[in-house]
């Protein structure tokens with residue numbers, strides 16, 4: 181059998197049409213911002229069909245989408261998303277933080293549900309154009325940013341379950357305030373044995389829309405017991421996996437005296453976070469370029485860790501820190517973990533964040549805001 185090679189058009193930034201919003205809004209005062217409730221003047225849309233490939237991109241006014249009630253996304257959750265932030269650096273430049281990582285993850289997720297893939301650099305160029313156009317919406321205050329939400333949905337009007345023959349990629353932007361206002365706020369976790377977030381062979385390692393609504397009830401149940409988030413476990417061994425919608429890190433003092441930073445290895449049940457990757461890269465760079473504040477005898481481990489190991493480390497006084505890592509909070513310290521009816525108390529230091537997480541927070545924010553030069557910050561040319 182000879183395969184026929186057909187090359188359909190990829191996303192092409194040169195074809196971009198810009199329709200300026202005739203009624204631009206006024207950004208609210210930064211102190212009034214609530215995460216994900218305010219949107220900028222414009223959005224990017226790019227349509228795709230299986231017959232014609234990607235169509236010309238359009239940046240137009242932020243506005244409702246029009247979908248038929250038979251659109252597959254409304255029935256079978258042919259939907260995925262990304263989340264990244266644009267920052268106003270200390271020199272006034274606009275930067276995106278590691279957008280290449282989001283593009284490769286978005287393509288990997290699209291492939292998983294038979295939605296079309298695309299050129300990552302092309303979408304970064306279009307996102308840059310959108311952010312540039314709505315630059316007045318990027319809050320200037322330290323710790324503020326513009327949250328960028330690329331989304332891809334299947335739009336075919338058909339009730340059969342199969343690859344969607346049409347799709348819509350859109351990007352919307354929302355100005356956000358700092359996750360921490362007036363000091364770090366450690367959170368309590370409920371290590372839940374009742375629900376699972378992800379299972380081997382499943383879809384937990386993809387940023388698919390279908391992964392998120394099922395976490396709402398477990399989170400409400402945790403909240404009713406006085407915990408902010410779920411600590412998702414897996415298997416009869418009670419392997420630790422993730423925290424709410426963040427990756428998980430544990431800091432232990434080993435019996436040989438070394439400090440060990442542990443995170444579960446990437447597999448089917450772990451979302452490959454950009455922040456997770458940044459924490460690991462920074463921690464690993466410490467052996468050649470020491471980061472002030474990190475211990476000398478410091479080991480970085482991507483390995484499985486169970487609740488029984490955490491409990492025994494805690495009892496031996498060797499549990500030093502637990503934190504979540506994700507784009508919204510960057511680093512989120514944990515001070516308490518409910519497990520089988522008891523609470524494990526986790527040290528958080530005087531400032532509400534342990535020494536390792538505090539270094540990670542400082543180093544990542546420094547690179548996001550341009551205080552520390554880094555090729556992780558992609559400049560949006562103005």
Ligand SMILES: *Cc1c(COP(=O)(O)O)cnc(C)c1O
Nearest residue numbers: 425426427451453454455506507
């Ligand atoms: C998005 C997400 C993360 C964090 O990923 P970042 O790229 O660091 O923002 C972690 N876990 C889950 C389940 C997620 O959806």
